[in-house]
Amino acid sequence: MQTRPVCSGVDLRILENSKFKTNSLSVYFHIPLQRETVTMAALLPSVLKRGSEKYPKLRDMARHLADMYSASLGAGVRMKGDGEVLYFTIEYIADAYIGENLTRQAADFLQEFIFSPLVKDGGFLSEYVESEKNNLKNAILGLINDKKEYADVKCREAMFGGDGYGMFEAGYVEDLDGITPERLYGFYREVLENAKVDIFMGGTVNAQTSDEVFTAFQSRLSPRSGGYIHTQAAVSKKAEPQVITEEIPAAQSKLAMGLCCGVPAASEEYYALMLGSCIFGGSPFSKLFNNVREKLSLAYYAACRTDRMKSVMMISSGIETKNYQAAYDEIMVQLEKMRKGEIEPEEMEAARKYLETGLNAMQDSMRAMEDYYLSQAIMGTEQSLTELLECLKKVTKEQISAVMQKTALDTVYFLKGMPSGGKEE
Amino acid sequence: MEIKCQKNERLQEEMLYAKHDSGLSVYVFPKKGFSKYYAIYGTEYGSVDRVFQVPGETEMTTVPDGIAHYLEHKMFEEEGGGNAFDRFAATGASSNAFTSFDMTAYLFTCTNRFYENLEILLDFVNHPYFTDENVAKEQGIIGQEIKMYEDDPEWRVFFNTLTAMFHNNPVKIDIAGTVESISHITPKVLYQCYNTFYNPANMVLVLVGDVDMERALQCVDKYVDVSRNLGKIARPQVEEPQERVQEYIEQKLTVSQPMFRIGFKDNQMAVSGDAMLKKEIATELILETAFGKTSDFYMELYETGLIDNTFDAETDITKAYGFSLIGGESKDPQAVYEKVKERLRSLQNNGIPAEELSRARKVLKSGNIRIFNNVESMGNAFIRHIFAGYQPLMVGDMVDSVTEEEVALRLKEHFDTENSVLSVIRPA
Numbered sequence: 001m002q003t004r005p006v007c008s009g010v011d012l013r014i015l016e017n018s019k020f021k022t023n024s025l026s027v028y029f030h031i032p033l034q035r036e037t038v039t040m041a042a043l044l045p046s047v048l049k050r051g052s053e054k055y056p057k058l059r060d061m062a063r064h065l066a067d068m069y070s071a072s073l074g075a076g077v078r079m080k081g082d083g084e085v086l087y088f089t090i091e092y093i094a095d096a097y098i099g100e101n102l103t104r105q106a107a108d109f110l111q112e113f114i115f116s117p118l119v120k121d122g123g124f125l126s127e128y129v130e131s132e133k134n135n136l137k138n139a140i141l142g143l144i145n146d147k148k149e150y151a152d153v154k155c156r157e158a159m160f161g162g163d164g165y166g167m168f169e170a171g172y173v174e175d176l177d178g179i180t181p182e183r184l185y186g187f188y189r190e191v192l193e194n195a196k197v198d199i200f201m202g203g204t205v206n207a208q209t210s211d212e213v214f215t216a217f218q219s220r221l222s223p224r225s226g227g228y229i230h231t232q233a234a235v236s237k238k239a240e241p242q243v244i245t246e247e248i249p250a251a252q253s254k255l256a257m258g259l260c261c262g263v264p265a266a267s268e269e270y271y272a273l274m275l276g277s278c279i280f281g282g283s284p285f286s287k288l289f290n291n292v293r294e295k296l297s298l299a300y301y302a303a304c305r306t307d308r309m310k311s312v313m314m315i316s317s318g319i320e321t322k323n324y325q326a327a328y329d330e331i332m333v334q335l336e337k338m339r340k341g342e343i344e345p346e347e348m349e350a351a352r353k354y355l356e357t358g359l360n361a362m363q364d365s366m367r368a369m370e371d372y373y374l375s376q377a378i379m380g381t382e383q384s385l386t387e388l389l390e391c392l393k394k395v396t397k398e399q400i401s402a403v404m405q406k407t408a409l410d411t412v413y414f415l416k417g418m419p420s421g422g423k424e425e
Numbered sequence: 426m427e428i429k430c431q432k433n434e435r436l437q438e439e440m441l442y443a444k445h446d447s448g449l450s451v452y453v454f455p456k457k458g459f460s461k462y463y464a465i466y467g468t469e470y471g472s473v474d475r476v477f478q479v480p481g482e483t484e485m486t487t488v489p490d491g492i493a494h495y496l497e498h499k500m501f502e503e504e505g506g507g508n509a510f511d512r513f514a515a516t517g518a519s520s521n522a523f524t525s526f527d528m529t530a531y532l533f534t535c536t537n538r539f540y541e542n543l544e545i546l547l548d549f550v551n552h553p554y555f556t557d558e559n560v561a562k563e564q565g566i567i568g569q570e571i572k573m574y575e576d577d578p579e580w581r582v583f584f585n586t587l588t589a590m591f592h593n594n595p596v597k598i599d600i601a602g603t604v605e606s607i608s609h610i611t612p613k614v615l616y617q618c619y620n621t622f623y624n625p626a627n628m629v630l631v632l633v634g635d636v637d638m639e640r641a642l643q644c645v646d647k648y649v650d651v652s653r654n655l656g657k658i659a660r661p662q663v664e665e666p667q668e669r670v671q672e673y674i675e676q677k678l679t680v681s682q683p684m685f686r687i688g689f690k691d692n693q694m695a696v697s698g699d700a701m702l703k704k705e706i707a708t709e710l711i712l713e714t715a716f717g718k719t720s721d722f723y724m725e726l727y728e729t730g731l732i733d734n735t736f737d738a739e740t741d742i743t744k745a746y747g748f749s750l751i752g753g754e755s756k757d758p759q760a761v762y763e764k765v766k767e768r769l770r771s772l773q774n775n776g777i778p779a780e781e782l783s784r785a786r787k788v789l790k791s792g793n794i795r796i797f798n799n800v801e802s803m804g805n806a807f808i809r810h811i812f813a814g815y816q817p818l819m820v821g822d823m824v825d826s827v828t829e830e831e832v833a834l835r836l837k838e839h840f841d842t843e844n845s846v847l848s849v850i851r852p853a
Contacts, residue, residue: 069787071791138682
């Protein structure tokens with residue numbers, strides 16, 4: 001990756017690779033995750049998607065994109081530890097396949113989208129804001145449509161509450177009323193002027209197209225003081241894990257268990273946690289898969305994933321309501337094995353190879369590489385995939401056992417399925 | 426064995442093809458510069474194949490619902506108690522499998538030791554091992570999979586649409602079956618299905634990445650038994666009336682706001698190859714122009730708050746069934762349903778403007794180019810194309826060959842607003 005500083009607080013990062021059929025251009029604004037702004041940040045992308053000065057209606061925007069050989073536009077928010085990014089991205093077909101270089105047009109469009117929203121009397125158009133508030137309300141409430149995701153989010157909220165990682169990035173229904181078109185626009189102006197920015201170009205990039213993008217953004221983004229949002233590794237402060245049960249009409253119950261690992265993202269210990277998480281529940285040969293699912297037939301899925309920045313491990317499983325205790329006990333038995341270092345050499349080897357395959361495979365996805373380097377930038381570690389792989393190779397069983405002993409079960413969220421679900425009519 | 430090669434200059438892509446002596450079709454899509462390899466090994470056998478003729482027998486055999494999917498789970502089981510996941514774990518490959526209405530496929534991705542992984546794939550799919558014990562064990566796991574889907578409103582609204590559309594077509598039966606139906610599955614019937622449908626002539630192997638066809642064929646030689654070639658399997662054509670079963674179907678689940686699908690059944694079955702592809706393209710062009718984001722329809726309904734960004738349209742057309750669906754979330758599904766029918770009738774009467782049709786062609790072709798960005802999306806799309814009798818590299822070029830008249834005819838015949846259905850999930 002090549003990095004070109006555009007001005008203070010703004011970097012252009014180039015991930016050149018001509019093997020892809022498409023090119024991408026993305027802009028990320030780094031903002032803290034806090035209750036005062038999380039709902040506004042979630043609302044912004046959908047308001048901007050409604051129209052800009054040059055393309056004031058949904059249809060105008062969609063037609064312009066379709067005419068650029070069906071370029072795709074993305075805008076949204078993504079959590080990054082205790083912070084989040086507000087992102088805007090456009091992906092378009094590379095010139096080798098259509099005989100026309102669309103980079104200039106794509107950059108123009110993305111700039112129009114970001115910098116020329118429809119504004120009236122010092123605020124966004126109120127009809128757009130009101131209608132998108134309603135859509136966002138539905139999206140927030142729609143979390144319950146996916147019960148697994150719901151249990152995981154509720155577990156995270158119960159673990160951290162307040163600000164940062166405990167936030168639900170889609171926002172809060174009760175905060176929507178207070179958002180006026182003026183307040184939302186004011187917040188957006190502040191983000192545009194002060195937030196740390198990363199711009200990524202991916203795909204076929206040459207000196208001319210990268211200069212064009214560089215100059216284009218230099219003229220629109222002024223130097224700023226905003227930096228990356230620092231994330232504190234999670235440490236459980238509870239003497240005993242809290243257990244929360246919520247009843248819901250459903251055929252299956254969901255069990256979410258959140259652990260605080262206390263491992264700083266940029267520390268050496270992280271590599272042991274990454275391998276440990278893979279062996280414990282992050283692969284189809286994991287202890288959770290082989291025991292909770294294969295041996296005891298308690299679940300179709302039983303897995304864990306670990307957030308590097310916040311150092312939180314989330315275990316998720318879908319089970320029969322009556323099997324709650326059996327599943328919980330088995331998960332804890334397997335966790336204890338990890339802590340005691342009861343790990344076979346084959347498991348170590350399999351996990352190393354599995355992670356190696358996953359990391360090498362990321363090079364085939366522009367989006368994955370972009371996200372990898374974005375996270376690296378936030379953590380302040382510009383580590384290449386090769387360097388990361390080298391670190392993984394050196395991890396020992398003892399180091400895994402030690403790091404797993406640091407993990408503490410903080411919260412159990414049991415979404416208890418109750419009969420009387422739906423009936424067909 | 427002759428190896429054939431096809432190139433597409435516009436896409437700068439090529440395809441190699443060989444028919445193995447066993448009857449197995451092997452395809453290689455070379456992808457230089459990519460780190461990943463992807464192999465997908467599929468049989469033209471899915472949940473719709475519940476009645477069939479075992480080669481050598483005269484009677485038709487009927488098997489329990491959900492058996493193709495059950496069989497997929499059990500194929501990973503190996504003699505001696507291990508499973509195929511563990512063997513892939515030793516090489517670092519990531520493996521998986523899926524069962525759809527008309528296909529079962531086993532796959533892996535890896536970044537090295539490709540031929541070794543290919544041998545594991547060929548080995549385990551060619552060596553079934555079913556015992557009373559290991560078959561019984563799966564009841565609990567699949568039981569939980571079925572329950573997970575019972576709570577999934579997207580899945581339910583989809584299947585309810587099929588139930589309202591189809592009288593007899595087995596596409597309306599849940600792919601995993603029911604807890605009751607899978608309780609009748611035994612090793613004997615699993616072997617019967619395996620021997621019938623996992624015969625090489627009914628299967629395809631698609632390899633994507635920097636793969637050498639000659640070496641791949643040597644691996645096939647080692648594991649695919651030439652004597653197991655039973656040819657194509659006879660399946661009775663299901664008698665399906667033209668008419669829908671019922672216009673409206675509703676279920677209550679824990680959701681935040683109503684979810685809906687509007688369905689149109691395809692009443693002209695039993696085609697394949699170019700004729701089917703043209704039908705698929707014509708349908709996609711109609712859905713894009715009528716309901717896509719560039720349409721006035723989308724904008725107007727969005728602005729009045731009847732639809733949001735979950736609104737979408739799709740079509741699924743195969744040799745065994747076909748349908749188109751339009752749906753999303755809405756506070757008033759009935760109102761959207763009326764608008765959709767109105768929109769279709771207006772297009773049927775006035776025609777689709779040429780400019781909009783040409784824009785939709787661009788959207789489709791762009792989507793086709795994007796498939797080649799990712800080895801997995803290539804493998805998954807192409808194995809479907811191959812079973813359908815399409816030429817994978819030519820699908821994008823076919824978009825322009827579908828004429829305005831063909832689109833108009835499809836619009837009139839498929840989108841019959843007197844035969845449409847509405848499926849709704851309401852908050853409990």
